[in-house]
Amino acid sequence: MKPPSRVREMPILRVIARALVPVILLFGLYVQFHGDFGPGGGFQAGVIFAAGFIIFALVFGAEALRQVVPVVLTERLMAAGVLLYGAVGVVAMFLGGEFLNYSALDPLTTGHHGQHLGIIVIELGVGIAVAATIMRVYYAFVGRRPDEDGTDADPALDTGAGGEVS
Amino acid sequence: MNLPQALSDLWAYWLLIALMMVGLYIVIARDNLIKKVMGLNIFQAAAILFYVTMAKVAGGTAPIVPHDPAHPGGHGGHEVVYSNPLPHVLMLTAIVVGVATTALALALAVRIHGDYGTSEEDEAVAYDAEHG
């Protein structure tokens, strides 16, 4: 990787980032679970949560973040989040309701609890998927090295013959 | 509706159309692929703002039902005017679509830069003309 840039040696940035990251993550969780009662929800929470990690990576380097959250994990979580969402819908179908009919999740009461349960799990799935996706996108761009081109380009085609313009 | 009246009553729409045309102009006129993506973003933002302006109700507040134990699910005895929440929800989805489109477009731009050695459309076209 590149040698550490000057940003990573700035003590103020490092201290503030270290202090801010947990707060951002906590706020992400707050937005996630408060979504049941007020403004919030999985989309926003997922982005905030991912932003916390990305700030960490901006200051301490993507390599440091990769040790905390491996790339493969983000890919898995992306899929798991969507599946969690889908599972709620499918389970509701098995319990006799329509796809995503949360009321069917709680057949004993009038469906009020089912609605709560359904939306919390759904939003959790959304939150996981969004946070993982944003981080995966970040990894995809930041982790790209010039020599990576060789692995996925077909050597039979004349690629890269245009020279280094930039 | 005459022109001055249309200008004053529908000023939000005029702004939106202007923003939209700015975006479209960038997409058409700029050769740099990254700038094209930015233009596309502005273009999408105009459409999103269109929905948001549509949702505004004069004097309306945020559409959150106040929690009142005495009247579960009610407005606590007094009428409250809300903005229409539906377009906002729709735009949440549209923004996500926009993010996905931007990410994909940038990824393609990175690939194009890897293959052609340039992010300029005209240079890439010239390269294609030369190398087939």
Add this chain to the structure above:
Amino acid sequence: MIEKILVLEVVLPLLAAPVCVLVRHPRFCRLFSLGVVAACFAIAVALLVEVRGGGVISYQLGGWPPPLGIEYRVSTVNAYLLALVTSMALVVFSFDSRGGPPRVPEQRRHLYYAVFLLCISGLLGITITGDAFNIFVFLEISSLSSYILVSLGGHRRAVMSAFYYLVMGTIGGVFFMLGVGLLYQATGTLNLRDIAARLEPSLDDRGTVLALALLVVGISIKLAVFPLHHWLPNAYSFAPPKVSAFLAATATKVSFYLLAMVLFTIFGAPFVFEELRLQAVLLPLSILAMFLASSAAIFQTDLRRLLAYSSVAQIGYMTLGLSTANATGLAGGLVHLFNHAVMKGGLFLVVACLLYRVGSVHIDALAGIGRRMPLTSAALVIGGLSLIGVPGTVGFVSKWYLVSGVLERGWTAAAVLILLSSLLALVYVGKVVEVLYFRKPAETQPVDHVREAPLGMLAPAWVLAVAAVFFGLTTDWTYGVAREAAELLLAGGI
């Protein structure tokens, strides 16, 4: 029973995609996605059988009744489209492309299947949903995944084509979204039937006319209607051959359904074709597409590009059927959706076979291949004859009903032009056949080492070639359903 699991048509491929991402095993993903597509096809056929004869199945997503909730609504029109998309997906998925697209390494091939499944899910979603904004979401799901699929072609220009496609597709998508927004502003609802019921379109209501304009232009970009077709030849000729076959057979077809639905169901034929007279634009553009794109096809030296331009011309036939706005013509357009999917899908699969064995589909490289790969070449000839519209093939069926519809409308000149444009198809198909069978291979390009394509490739291509003849002789299933769908559309229903 079927009305309880209708939603699985969309949900199965949608959830199969993340399963592929989790499992990561390329062979599992291939077989799993084939199974999922087969299940979707079974559901689609069951739906079509259920709704034939005027039945309608409505499904309330999440238990919220329409117009508040999202409604999935299946009638003959979209059941026909669902069957079309899933059957083509099934044939394309059973095509064994021996190693996937060139730009995807083995360890990432599961993502390729995931994206393919998402594309199918998006196309099926557009077709099945009865909610305007839901259509936009599925439209973008299918579009985004098709940009990715196109970019996976081996040549560097594939990525550039995908970028163009993305720019054009996004503009089209935003236009569509704005159109839906204006409709919501006018009616206060997003349910398609509810919009149709509440909308009173008139030429004085500029918002409604603008909505129609935005929707038509937006969809026309995705459909590649003649002057907006520029993305298509590049995208189809540089995409992996399997992807070209799939997109040519399904993506534009779904866009056509969307256009027909907007014109007939939401705005209604009386407004669009009598008050606004859209055919004054649509008819000339269709005829221009037929002639200019076919002429462009004649001058192509790459077989894939030739077929792509021919697709633009064939889309012209479909929109021509739309602009007649009578049952025969519209049914001709709708039946051409299926017929064109069969022949163009088959032809692109043949291209994939040729690419695999010959390594190039440049017209000069194909000289003398007719003897080396007799079965592949025969499938190409059948597809080509069908493009021309020779009796006994599906192409003839479509053109027959299109010409009848146009004559019913009293447009004799247009009928003559349809027949004349077939001559152009004869020229470009003839050119390929001549090279395949009668030209001697160049000294520099010996073809002695070329063998017949493997069975896993040949069989799907031949399934479509046989279908092109079978449905050219038996029209009950195709034209029968299309006629019913056309009458339903003209009556303003979906």
